Amino acid sequence: MGSNSHVGRRDLIKRAVALGLISVPTVSALSACASGGDDDNGGGAKGEKTDKNPLGVDKNAGxxxxxxxxxxxxxxxxxxxxxxxxxxxxxxxxxxxxxxxxxxxxxxxxxxxxxxxxxxxxxxxxxxxxxxxxxxxxxxxxxxxxxxxxxxxxxxxxxxxxxxxxxxxxxxxxxMNIAYSVFGLWYSQKLLDDNGWEYPKTWDDMLAICADAKKQGIAGFAYTGVYPQYLAFSMLPMIGKVGGVEVLNAIDNLEPNAWKHDAVKAVMEAHYELYDKGYVLKNSPGKTHTDVQTDWTERGNCIFIPNGSWVENESKDTTPPDFQMAVSPSPNLDSSDAMPFETIWAQAGEPFxxxxxxxxxxxxxxxxxxxxxxxxxxxxxxxxxxxxxxxxxxEGLQLGTGLSTAVGLLDRAGENFLNPRFPDWYPTPYREKIVFVWGDMMKGGIKPDEAVNKIQEIADETAADDSIKKYKH
Amino acid sequence: MTDGGRAATKVGDPGKSAEKPSPPRSRKESFRSSPRYRTFVKYRFVTGFLIIPFGLYAVFVISPFVQTFYYSFTDWTGFSSDFNMVGFENYSRLLDDETFWAAVRNNLVLALAVPFVTLSLGLFFAFMLTVGGRHKRGEAVSGVRGAKTYKIVYFFPQALSIAVIAALWGYIFKPDVGLLDPVLPGALSPNGGWLADSSFALWAVMIVMCWAMVGFFVVLFSAAIGQIPKEIYESALLDGASRAVTFFRITLPLIRDTVQTGWVYMGIMALGAESFAVVNIITQGPGGPEDSTMVLGVYLWQTGFAQAQAGRGAAMGVALFILTMILAIAALSVGRRRDRIEY
CATH class of the missing domain: 3.40.190.10 (Periplasmic binding protein-like II)
Structure with a gap:
């Protein structure tokens, strides 16, 4: 404080500092990689094609x-x-x-x-x-x-x-995706055997097991609220099984009211029932995949988690040796479903x-x-x-129990493969909006009807957005 | 000074014809001794110091700044160097964008609430640490016992990077395993914890931001209060003023400038860097659940970089810039004092 003979200059400096503080963080971030020149040299170096070099690679190109x-x-x-x-x-x-x-x-x-x-x-x-x-x-x-x-x-x-x-x-x-993942509901075969449960082939069986488990203080279902995209591993293949491949294709093609199909509604309602009846692991909305996987393997307080075949490796530190990790396709809704129980969502991943x-x-x-x-x-x-x-x-490799069951599913699926593309064709609306609507529904924030409407709205917005490139099956 | 220069010329004149009559030198000398020379030297001196920092500022601040305005009128993806001018399309899309307005709303809440809470706490602590204690050792004013230790402890969070602080609090808010879960009553403990509930998540963000910044203001305000002459407090005490009265009648008015600067600084942090870091690290989404913690910095980053729509992101940057400017100017001009108290 003290002397004020240079008020003007101090004010000036103060304002300059304020201005600098404003301008630096806010605006300049985006231009950090300003556009430079470009020259198209069309695929780069070429060499002579031979049997040993079928693509004709130039060996000096590096x-x-x-x-x-x-x-x-x-x-x-x-x-x-x-x-x-x-x-x-x-x-x-x-x-x-x-x-x-x-x-x-x-x-x-x-x-x-x-x-x-x-x-x-x-x-x-x-x-x-x-x-x-x-x-x-x-x-x-x-x-x-x-x-x-x-x-x-x-x-x-x-x-x-x-x-x-x-x-x-x-x-x-x-x-080029070099890994191959199998999605479904993952569980401990030992936990099922110990309780005399059999893997549920219909949703009624699923609810029966959940009800039984609830009496013992075990949650039938757990999901990753922080990354609700894991819910897709249970929901999307089930939609395909209930309504057939066409329903998933319509969703991928951004057809009007594709998400309002009865199969989608039925699957959403089935999952909401898990929340409604208190079968979902407490605090799931705030859990990451590692939290849930630790609950599932180490604490054993939940039975089924929607996940992919990387989970065995990812949770190996917390998995007890006699856990007998296994995967099965999500249950059918009932006997009127369009596709058999063995239908599986499997997908190549890890892209180059x-x-x-x-x-x-x-x-x-x-x-x-x-x-x-x-x-x-x-x-x-x-x-x-x-x-x-x-x-x-x-073939010939020593696989973990989880991966072995996954290979078994691939063998049994026959022709019944599903491959919904919405998640990778429209990653932004999917990962930033739709999956969070699922998450909101699974914690009781909105009802399935509302969720379906919201998701349809997001899909319609995507369809209307010229800046997003569209794809068709 | 100019008079001195003129005088020197007059004195130099008679000697010139007698000793070394060289015309060029005399012209030089006449400039050297001219009244403008002083000004020239002064500006040359100043320019010499300024040219490098100004050059850096122009290249790294002003030029990206101008470019951002330019890019906000294009459909640049950020991936390649070709783009088209699209006029105001990026801006008109922002107007219909619910997430954008959620971000603006949250940013405004943060820019008003966080500085208020942080500065209030900072002022309170600083006051207690410097003048709020009981009288001892014959001193009229002193801080509470252990003030020096407290001051260091309060400053601890400043020594940690904001990323570390946010990650730390992320664990505190975690359900089942976090520190907060067991101590909260049921009504304040939603399923999934605070960060999973849209009515609690923004509070969690604010707590982290306040916690991270309050120590800085304790130290800043302690220094400012330390500058106030002790005699003023002594006379107030003699008049029987309570601590509250001392605070509102003496301390606060006398460090008003510091508080105002702190307010602007904190407001900018709440709009920009600080909110970006905290929201990005601890919230679901980030920015969720249901956009309840979305802030412009995070949405700009998601749009401009992750979604490869650098043009739209630039438009958001411009919007954020305008918002920050308005708040900064408002904070600097509202309650500006014409008369200054000298002490």
Whole structure:
């Protein structure tokens, strides 16, 4: 305080500081990666095509691979890198937990890595990249001969639905998903056996088990309120089973009133009943996947959780040795359902993309070709306890009980596979809005009717939004 | 000073013809000795110091600033360098965007409530630590016992990064395992904890922000109160003033400038960086449940980066800038005092 002979100057400085404080954090953040120049050099280096080099990789071009360092780690590509280096030139790998932060600026400037493991919380929006012509079509890779059997193309060695997961409304393939996940309700076979329960094939059986369990203080169902997208693993396949594939396709195609189909309503009401009758684990709305998985394995206070086949590896630290983890498809609503109990939602995951402006796009595809060999895929399964997208790559491996039951489901499903695409075609409305409507319903915030209306509204908004690219089955 | 320069010229004139008559030098000398020279030197000096910081400021602050305004009129995705001008489309879409308005509403609540609570607590603690104690050792004014220790303890949160603080509180709010769960009565303990309930979540965010910032203001206000001459307090005490009266009649008016600056600073933190960090780290979504904790910073980030709509994000940045400006100007002008108390 004290003297005030320089009031003007002090005020000035104060205001300047205030102005600086305002302007720095608010406005400038977005322009951090201003647009630079770009030059299209169309797929990069090319070499001579031979039997050993079916894609025609230029061996002097060098390859830069950017890995996502998440649940699967990055070790599983080490062997592929060695193999590539032996025949096709130098490989430079790096990894990050934040793909977008690390690489978006380089994509904008036209100098991307050649192969990106576009995964995790900060995966780049693939539809947006496709719209801007930033991704290479992987058809040359899929039509190239496979490593194990030159008579078969790579495409023919992959599991059901793997190629489709890379397609966005046409025949071009922009993502190669190397893992393969089976979704459903996960449980401890031991817990069921100890109580004389059998896995419920209809929703009435489900409710009966939940009622029985409630008497013992065990919750029949638990979900991850912080990440309510896990509810999809129970809801979406059940919608498909009740109403048939067409219902899911209509939802994916953003058809008017697709979410108002009776099958959707019935499934939502069935799940709401779990809340209504007090069968949902207390505090589920505030739990993360790890919280719920710990409750489920270590504390044993809930029976069924909607999850994917990575859960066995993810929760191995808390799983008792005699837990006997298992997975089954979500129950049918009743005998009038369109699809049989064995119907399963299985999907390729863990995507790799090849930027169109990379210097060695063909090299990146060659690298992926090697990753899709049986040997490499089996190595992936051994290392990270997840199935790989290559058909039969798990044969002869020692799998955990959960993964074994998952393989069993794939075998039994026959032709009855579901693959809802809404989550990856329209990631923003799905992940930021729809799943939270489910979450709100499961904690009693809104009734199923209201939830259906809200979700339909979100879907209609998406359909009307010109800035979102649309896809069709 | 200018007179001195002129005088020097006159004195120099007779000597010039006698010693070294060189015309160029004489011209130089005439500039050196001209009245403008002083001004020139002064500005050269100032410019020399300012050119580098101003250059940095222009490149890293002003230029992105201007560019953001520009990008807010484009459909730039942020992924590639091609985009089209779309006029006011980004802005008109914001007007129909419920999440955007939820974010504005929450930001306004934060910008009013958080500074009020934080500054009130900061003032109260600072007052108690500097003049609120019982009289001892013959001193008229002193803080409560252990004031120095408290001051350090209050400042602890400042030593932690906001990310650490938010993560810490995230655990405190966690259901089943968090510290808060067992101590709260049933009515205040919704299923899933505070962060899972749309009527509690924003409170949780505010508590974290206040906790993180209050220590800074305790120290700031303690320093300001320390500047007030003790005699003023002594005479107030002699007149029989209570602590409350002392606070409202003496302390508060005399440190008003500091409080006002603190208010603007805290308001900006509540609109920008601080709310972004806390909401992003502890809330569901982030910004949920049901947009109950959405703030502009988080929504801007989600739209501009995660959804690859940098143009719309830029429009939100401009909106946030305008909002911040209005609040800052309001806070600086409302209650501005014309007369100053000197002491």
């Amino acid at each position: 390859l830069e691979v950017l890995m996502f360092d998440g649940g699967f780690g990055t070790k599983y590509i080490d062997d592929d890198a060695t193999a590539f280096q032996k025949n096709f030139g130098k490989v430079d790998t790096s990894s990050t937990e934040k793909i977008q932060s690390k690489v978006q600026g380089r994509m904008a400037a036209g100098d991307p890595p050649d192969l990106i493991n576009n995964s995790g919380d900060e995966a780049m929006d693939v539809p947006a990249l496709i719209t801007r012509g930033q991704l290479a079509d992987l058809t040359p890779l899929l039509d190239a001969p496979s490593i194990d059997d030159p008579e078969k193309t790579v495409r023919e060695t992959l599991r059901d639905g793997t190629v489709e997961m890379g397609q966005y409304g046409d025949e071009k393939v922009y993502r 993309i090849v930027p169109a402006k990379g210097k060695n796009a063909l090299g990146a595809m060659e690298f992926l070709r090697n990753m899709l060999s049986k040997k490499s895929a089996a190595g992936f399964t051994e290392l990270v306890s997840s199935l790989a997208c290559v058909e039969g790559s798990e």
